Amino acid sequence: MRNGKLSQLMQQALSGRYGSDQLGRFLSQGSVGLLVLSFLTRRLASGRLSSLFSSVGLALLFFCYYRMFSRDIVRREAENHWYLEKEWALRDWFSFRKDRYDQRKEYAFFTCPGCKQIVRVPKNKGKIRITCRRCGYSFDKKT
Ligand SMILES: [Zn+2]
Structure with a gap:
């Protein structure tokens, strides 16, 4: 009580x-x-x-x-x-x-120089051209 x-x-x-x-x-x-x-x-x-x-x-x-x-x-x-x-x-x-x-083993992450968005790409593909899906900016990176 x-x-x-x-x-x-x-x-x-x-x-x-x-x-x-x-x-x-x-x-x-x-x-x-x-x-x-x-x-x-x-x-x-x-x-x-x-x-x-x-x-x-x-x-x-x-x-x-x-x-x-x-x-x-x-x-x-x-x-x-x-x-x-x-x-x-x-x-x-x-x-x-x-x-x-x-996801670090399968993907590499880059910051788009155009809009600062983080872009995810598959890893170990050598040098590739990445096109940002948000702003369309293209840049080359080694993955
Ligand atoms: Zn972008």
Whole structure:
């Protein structure tokens, strides 16, 4: 019953407040990560690194709780949206790198001098003329 009472209290405290979202989770996990780092580095550089990690970690934690109990829902949602956009861009970037890495034996990758688009061509074909599919620019490369 204690638990039920506690969650009821939590619900009351959070009613009309923004609560938790993806950015909130990122902030709380980030702060825990930084506090762990701070603990691990406490003997390095006379503790300066450690206190840097712990102050940034505590700042993230503070911001996380500030957002949870905030009543300014519109602004908090905008922050979360901003965060999600960054997260997706980062995921995209990593999955692109990973694809490229997975295909490194069969394909070579070049940047088109015309439009900076990455062009993928089969590997080990000797010197070939590559025509960019996006802008039509042709250039010679050895693969
Ligand atoms: Zn191009």
